[in-house]
Amino acid sequence: MTQKVTPRSKDYFRWYTDVIQKAELADYAPVKGCMVIRPYGYALWENIQQGLDRRFKATGHVNAYFPLFIPESFIRKEAEHVEGFSPELAVVTHGGGKKLEEPLIVRPTSETIINAMYAKWVRSWRDLPILINQWCNVVRWEMRTRLFLRTTEFLWQEGHTAHATPEEAEEEALRMLDVYADFAENDAAIPVFKGRKSDAERFAGAVRSYTIEAMMGDKRALQAGTSHNLGDNFARAFGTQYLDRNNELRYVHQTSWGVSTRMVGAIIMVHGDDQGLILPPKLAPYQVVIVPIWHDEEEKARVLATVETITGQFGEAVRYKVDDREEYSPGWKFNEWEMRGVPLRLEIGPRDVAEGQVVLARRDIGGREGKSSASMEGLVGIVQEMLDKIQANLFARALKFREDNTREPTDYEEFKAAVENGFARSYWCGSAECEATIKEETRATIRCIPFDQDGKKGKCIYCGREATEKAIFARAY
């Protein structure tokens, strides 16, 4: 198998799928629109899960598990919700050899089934808030699918909370958006715009949707996580009520929020290059690959003994892999682990052993510039420091790339040029008509109305009417 991927400049989409297949992150399943997450891709997903789960628990959330199947009638209870999800549903009609009385929907998201339970569990203000998260698979029947970005079945987490007041629900929705942004920026090294969705882009059933939006390597946008204030929409549909301290019956106010295996796609597209994947050290299954080099058995023994000293030093402090396979050359291994995006490579040959040093090669900086040597003594500290530098560099690089490609056009012509090749940050009057026309004419959508506004007024980039907020426009995945 060739170790090359299609260059990004030639065909970005082929580059993306080449990287996924050659790095063995995932494969196409024999079921239309579904994928198989291979061990290396799943190890990355496990690290994403841990990074998020730790943050959820630190903010008081607990995990639970609700059924895969939802009675069709439940989906119909919230009017906007059913309209939004109807075209995407997979339906179980037979079970145990018999036709079911009521068809079951394979969950596309779990607001309805969870509300059916909350309506049963919540009695009084003492039962609130409920702060539950679920890790699971969901199914949305998609016409055009892409590995990790849009698949019929995908893995995600969905938080579902219930609160006594609208204020608490709003606070929670914003808190979880912050958690997502913190994870994206600090763990995945992906800079994000935090903001709210326009009504047209709102989640089906939400009062307000918030999002983190990232710029991919082809300058298109990807929604990397969303957090919704559901108000009492689902509570009214399912009768989720509680007795407040004055013994009055009130509806709960709710949120839901989710991050999915899409995040893997974002990591590939934000950091990868024409040599393959580049993984941020905090999430990489292997942070360091050690490639021992020898020419004969005597050298092999000496080199591997030194490798053992090093891995002894690493212990649990560094996630490493020793590639001592005999059937491949060092050069072949270098390419393989570059393709797989391991942040740091350690090379050790007989001369290094003699000199008490190793060669370090950074994945984020190629060629001579990314190479250095380090003394074996105190190597674990040097490696950890370098991993921190790589993590910081990946973030800085992605941020610069986004800034270089985010423009503030002064008129609609400039706007059209900007969204051809990046993000546009422009005043928007708030009308759905302007939004729809822009989308029709440029294929750019409002990714979010970012929280970060300068408070000034301006003119809508399309209609010229007064506008109080700027929005981020871009073509999106």
Added chain:
Amino acid sequence: MTQKVTPRSKDYFRWYTDVIQKAELADYAPVKGCMVIRPYGYALWENIQQGLDRRFKATGHVNAYFPLFIPESFIRKEAEHVEGFSPELAVVTHGGGKKLEEPLIVRPTSETIINAMYAKWVRSWRDLPILINQWCNVVRWEMRTRLFLRTTEFLWQEGHTAHATPEEAEEEALRMLDVYADFAENDAAIPVFKGRKSDAERFAGAVRSYTIEAMMGDKRALQAGTSHNLGDNFARAFGTQYLDRNNELRYVHQTSWGVSTRMVGAIIMVHGDDQGLILPPKLAPYQVVIVPIWHDEEEKARVLATVETITGQFGEAVRYKVDDREEYSPGWKFNEWEMRGVPLRLEIGPRDVAEGQVVLARRDIGGREGKSSASMEGLVGIVQEMLDKIQANLFARALKFREDNTREPTDYEEFKAAVENGFARSYWCGSAECEATIKEETRATIRCIPFDQDGKKGKCIYCGREATEKAIFARAY
């Protein structure tokens, strides 16, 4: 809500479901045969997952994810497999508003979909072994369901490995049975019989099935984990072949092995008593609950300050919960946490603060006998030691219970009495007829032919013919 459960002696099944509901482990879902795993039950499952996953990784396995949906034609490829699973399948016939060309099965187990991928991935001996595990949900349409023990949808892990030789597959199947037994005995404190299944009880598609079998509190058996040597049955059905070192094409030899949320049911039934759940410290979401006791604000401040010192000592070394709710009395809290099976309770009142001590109450030993006091100094060490003692006591108690209720009957009349009320360990000639007749007449099945045999010969407990092995017979869940 009353804090009492139905006594075990009165109605064991009601006791079981009472405990699950009152300890808030799980609840019935609005979908027939499905359950909701509530946060406390899910936290227990997360600890089970970690205990197993750590062992899988230590034995060289990696995790991956395969699709939920399996084309109907795949299920039909292995003759025994389709016969075994056909009556239990849930079928998706519609997706995205259209009837599907080929119906999709919601996975009841993943041998077939995984073999479709292995057939694609495996080319040469260099690609072997494949040692993959998957954590996921599966669906089997069940007529009679019980929370955790038998539900239409359940969570589990399923390992699927592929090897070059039959010997390696056999070794792997046995290795994973050992992993399961180690987990069951050391983490869940459940003694198990390790052995092989009779042909009648073999997994549909396996050459040999191995199992760990445990005795529940009502003296019935529960299969707590299984490991199968699949031989080349699925490899032949899917064409999973590799080129060996001599460049000859050979079928791979495979295993599969699984443990499910049933394990939660086993923990409840092995350790629980008429006060509710009793959790083994190694798996308990909270190992210690701290109940501060005060009468006025001044006492409250002093007591809570001391609690903070203690939790500071505990740090990450002990999983604890401080129950400082104002709306419940200490007595109410004691009952609540006993119901929830927390292994150790710490009580701290103003007098304890003055004396620099706390009261410890063990969940496994009730009344005065289980109570002691300990100095605040070095408390973390004392607590950890006591948790170890509780863990050991739960195992010893369960083992004694099993031994007291496992008999070696000398004739069929004694055998019938034995399986009315426990396990019978008896010679079996190996014929399916004897096995079937015994099942029909006594409702006892062969749980396993245990590895642990004395090498002597004897007479089949049913037909009197010569027999070389004893089997464990019992009524089972």
